Amino acid sequence: MKAKIHVTLKQGILDPQGKAIEHALDSLGFKNAANVRVGKYMEVDVQETDKAKADAQVKQMCEKLLANTIIEEYRYELV
Amino acid sequence: MKAKIHVTLKQGILDPQGKAIEHALDSLGFKNAANVRVGKYMEVDVQETDKAKADAQVKQMCEKLLANTIIEEYRYELV
Amino acid sequence: MSLVITKELIAQHNLTDDEFKKIVEILGREPNLTELGMFSVMWSEHCSYKSSRVHLKKLPTTGPRVIQGPGENAGVVDIGDGLCVVFKMESHNHPSFIEPYQGAATGVGGILRDVFTMGARPIALLDSLRFGGLDTAKNRHIVKGVVAGIAGYGNCMGVPTVGGEVVFNDIYSLNPLVNAFCLGVAQKDKIFLGTAAGVGNPVIYFGSKTGRDGIHGATMASDSFDDQSEKKRPTVQVGDPFQEKLLLEACLELMAGDLLVGIQDMGAAGLTSSSCEMASRAGNGIDLDLTHVPRREPGMTPYELMLSESQERMLMVAKAGKEEECIRICKKWDLDVAVVGKVTGDGILRVFDQGKVVAEIPAKSLADDGPRYERPYSPPGYQDMLTNLNYDALPDVKDANAALLALLESPTIASKRWVYEQYDHMVRTNTMVRPGSDAAVVRIKGTNKAVAMTVDCNSRYCLLNPYEGARLAVAEAARNLACSGAEPIGLTDCLNFGNPERPDIMWQFVMAIEGMKDACEHFKIPIVSGNVSFYNETNGLSIYPTPMLGMVGLIESVDQTMTQWFREDGDDIILLGA
Amino acid sequence: MNVGVIVFPGSNCDHDCRHVFQDVLGQSVRMIWHKETSLAGIDAVILPGGFSYGDYLRTGAIARFSPVMGAVKAFAKDGGAVIGICNGFQILLEAGLLPGAMLRNRSLHFICKDVHVKVENAATAFTEACESGQVLKIPVAHADGNYYTDPVTLAAMQANAQIVLRYCTPEGKVTPEANPNGSLDNIAGIINPEGNVLGMMPHPERCAEDVLGNRDGKLIFLSLLKAMKVKV
Numbered sequence A, B: 001m002k003a004k005i006h007v008t009l010k011q012g013i014l015d016p017q018g019k020a021i022e023h024a025l026d027s028l029g030f031k032n033a034a035n036v037r038v039g040k041y042m043e044v045d046v047q048e049t050d051k052a053k054a055d056a057q058v059k060q061m062c063e064k065l066l067a068n069t070i071i072e073e074y075r076y077e078l079v
Numbered sequence C: 001m002s003l004v005i006t007k008e009l010i011a012q013h014n015l016t017d018d019e020f021k022k023i024v025e026i027l028g029r030e031p032n033l034t035e036l037g038m039f040s041v042m043w044s045e046h047c048s049y050k051s052s053r054v055h056l057k058k059l060p061t062t063g064p065r066v067i068q069g070p071g072e073n074a075g076v077v078d079i080g081d082g083l084c085v086v087f088k089m090e091s092h093n094h095p096s097f098i099e100p101y102q103g104a105a106t107g108v109g110g111i112l113r114d115v116f117t118m119g120a121r122p123i124a125l126l127d128s129l130r131f132g133g134l135d136t137a138k139n140r141h142i143v144k145g146v147v148a149g150i151a152g153y154g155n156c157m158g159v160p161t162v163g164g165e166v167v168f169n170d171i172y173s174l175n176p177l178v179n180a181f182c183l184g185v186a187q188k189d190k191i192f193l194g195t196a197a198g199v200g201n202p203v204i205y206f207g208s209k210t211g212r213d214g215i216h217g218a219t220m221a222s223d224s225f226d227d228q229s230e231k232k233r234p235t236v237q238v239g240d241p242f243q244e245k246l247l248l249e250a251c252l253e254l255m256a257g258d259l260l261v262g263i264q265d266m267g268a269a270g271l272t273s274s275s276c277e278m279a280s281r282a283g284n285g286i287d288l289d290l291t292h293v294p295r296r297e298p299g300m301t302p303y304e305l306m307l308s309e310s311q312e313r314m315l316m317v318a319k320a321g322k323e324e325e326c327i328r329i330c331k332k333w334d335l336d337v338a339v340v341g342k343v344t345g346d347g348i349l350r351v352f353d354q355g356k357v358v359a360e361i362p363a364k365s366l367a368d369d370g371p372r373y374e375r376p377y378s379p380p381g382y383q384d385m386l387t388n389l390n391y392d393a394l395p396d397v398k399d400a401n402a403a404l405l406a407l408l409e410s411p412t413i414a415s416k417r418w419v420y421e422q423y424d425h426m427v428r429t430n431t432m433v434r435p436g437s438d439a440a441v442v443r444i445k446g447t448n449k450a451v452a453m454t455v456d457c458n459s460r461y462c463l464l465n466p467y468e469g470a471r472l473a474v475a476e477a478a479r480n481l482a483c484s485g486a487e488p489i490g491l492t493d494c495l496n497f498g499n500p501e502r503p504d505i506m507w508q509f510v511m512a513i514e515g516m517k518d519a520c521e522h523f524k525i526p527i528v529s530g531n532v533s534f535y536n537e538t539n540g541l542s543i544y545p546t547p548m549l550g551m552v553g554l555i556e557s558v559d560q561t562m563t564q565w566f567r568e569d570g571d572d573i574i575l576l577g578a
Numbered sequence D: 001m002n003v004g005v006i007v008f009p010g011s012n013c014d015h016d017c018r019h020v021f022q023d024v025l026g027q028s029v030r031m032i033w034h035k036e037t038s039l040a041g042i043d044a045v046i047l048p049g050g051f052s053y054g055d056y057l058r059t060g061a062i063a064r065f066s067p068v069m070g071a072v073k074a075f076a077k078d079g080g081a082v083i084g085i086c087n088g089f090q091i092l093l094e095a096g097l098l099p100g101a102m103l104r105n106r107s108l109h110f111i112c113k114d115v116h117v118k119v120e121n122a123a124t125a126f127t128e129a130c131e132s133g134q135v136l137k138i139p140v141a142h143a144d145g146n147y148y149t150d151p152v153t154l155a156a157m158q159a160n161a162q163i164v165l166r167y168c169t170p171e172g173k174v175t176p177e178a179n180p181n182g183s184l185d186n187i188a189g190i191i192n193p194e195g196n197v198l199g200m201m202p203h204p205e206r207c208a209e210d211v212l213g214n215r216d217g218k219l220i221f222l223s224l225l226k227a228m229k230v231k232v
């Protein structure tokens, strides 16, 4: 199974990268682009056929390593 | 409208981050995790109600700024 | 797979008909595709110096301090106390134009490897950059990417980037220059060379896995290439400085033991160049078995494996019986490692894949018997006009204050703080004089000495008069060192020019060499390493001749170190010189 | 004193820390490979700067799982002195030995330059050789030094005097302009509530000798020696 994982900064935490991109888009003439948020997208192959097991594993990966839950939140899907 | 944009490395391009994470997952005991690839995930509010127009704009943003099309590819959806 | 080597295929490999004939003569038969690929990279201008070698020979390369001159991965100069400095400069111009961040990053990676393969720990980087004007978004994109790429790689490696140069001129818009200089320190009796001595010794691959990065001639047709070739074969190499940091530490640990006979990094032309050059230097051959080469992707052909330019890889020849120890050290540093061959006595680089011989070429023919050209040269048509410029016809400056301000505002003269603050220029705690003065000064721990380093070239002078321009560049570099309290002890160069097949460009090159030669002889400063980068032109427009120099000076006692700034109110100011 | 300098893959200020303790301060130093699991005989632990695991994913995120970190945690729990500098600070945060997290610098760039920091708490094992309010000039070199924590934790740290160093002007004013990276409350260095674990972004080991033109950083190390009752 493949896990598709999104890790994004929590609401309310300033996103300097997003701000910079927003600014750059603006100066490129994209005046109607706003609220840019930048996060990470990861794909991981999980060699596990049991969906529930795979799910539990991916959740653990996220909690332990892939996201820092002080500043980030995560979500994932398994396909 | 909100654009949800995924930027990922093209096939065959070295992904040092993915490699390091794979290694870390392995030593954390996630032995069945493989082929980790890391990309970016961005959300942009596009103040535009016409879907076709918004689409054209986001495509341009990706081509011009958000993706480095020499080594990266992108996809997006508008919601 | 039998494949007819067509004229088209030969041309796609950038080989001339005569060069191909010479290959057939050497082999006594037609090459197969893998062999053709190997010859094409080794006989390329980049690897063979075919247009420059006859002229480079004129440069003074010896001196009482010189331990190793040109021809190895880097030059080596004695600094006393049983220590030596190892340094070199290298260009990464074209890759940096295509992908500024990765191009510049991998340029830094390459020059670092050149230095640490010799057994030296790198202690300083400098970078010399040429860009088009900042008024276009494209140029700004290149500037940002290149600076971030140099920072990204050097900072992560923990080697300080202590100085450099940035010049803006529209002539570099379509062909920016990214030249990186690296200096390392080693014990004098612990220098490692790229040699495959000792028949029977194991040949060991270590570092990153091999992928399809930067394979030369990606557009080529053959039965194993299909419509998707272009997509499958990215020519852009991505650097992994973390991997290189591990490679550095592993190398130094390997070298500290009594394990190695020779070692070389896989730069341009990867496995091909490292194996044939090491074999050729020792007068030996190598049997190389591709079956064991660590790879990133399935289905790679011998052609791809031999030509891949994947970064952060090395080849070492170990003492027989020491392979286990070598493998243990590589594994400690989480590197891929595999015994991929052994040294043979017959002088042949013989490549096997899955039990079959896929290439069989005399190592020396690949590495050293490439073509040499005495290309015709003559001054360009506009040279007379440049020589006879009438400076008196220029208008007088009316408002000197305004003129000064305008000068100070120009990006070439303005502060480069935006650049060097992105570089870690203090890591390793040796940096005595940081960016901002005439030369960077770095102390040598364990001694009372320091080395000063500078990179210089005024390419406008070189356009006006390549001979004088090059001479002046040597003099400027020497002055920058002298003003820092150092005595110049050695020089490396990175000669950036246009297309050498054009007589006017060749003329610029030959004149610049003459100028460097005369100045180096005058100052008694040997050139111990260097690099030539030709074909710096786009749409027929060549860059200005840019023979970049990296000069190294020795400060015998750290308290003699000087900086360029005024120190205190009331100090006298004295103008020296003519 | 026996100082242990932890070497993670990608650490690159490990030699610098050894140099300061060994060659400048005359202490004995053991380089501790990240796969070791014992800190026996060590009096103080340094987590040096660098790019452990290439800073991939997040700074410090992978290093925190190195085998040695179990021993470091136990050492800290027993009251042992631990200093994390730059990447070492980032690792301490990820490991939960100090509160908070690092975000990208406000400018998004790597920044290497001298900054000024104010000693806000001179009554710690890492600052007792300084005067309260003293301004130190120490270089920073990082891309992720923009410290963040939630308001509750911040208030607690303020109340406990856990904020040890704050970015300031050369005159000692804590202003937004003096903040090089956007760090919350101009935080440059913090300690844990027990006072035995310090994390700081500036590099004191880079300015502890006259030959480098600045000795302000030495005060941090001298403080530690003083706290450990070591004569130099």
Ligand SMILES: Nc1ncnc2c1ncn2[C@@H]1O[C@H](COP(=O)(O)OP(=O)(O)O)[C@@H](O)[C@H]1O
Pocket: C126, C127, C128, C129, C161, C162, C163, C164, C165, C166, C412, C413, C414, C416, C419, C420, C423, C434, C435, C436, C437, C438, C439, C440
């Ligand atoms: N690309 C660079 N990398 C690092 N330092 C640089 C770079 N460019 C310029 N510098 C530093 O900025 C200072 C001024 O450089 P430059 O403008 O070339 O002055 P000069 O004309 O005195 O050589 C020098 O000390 C130099 O080392």
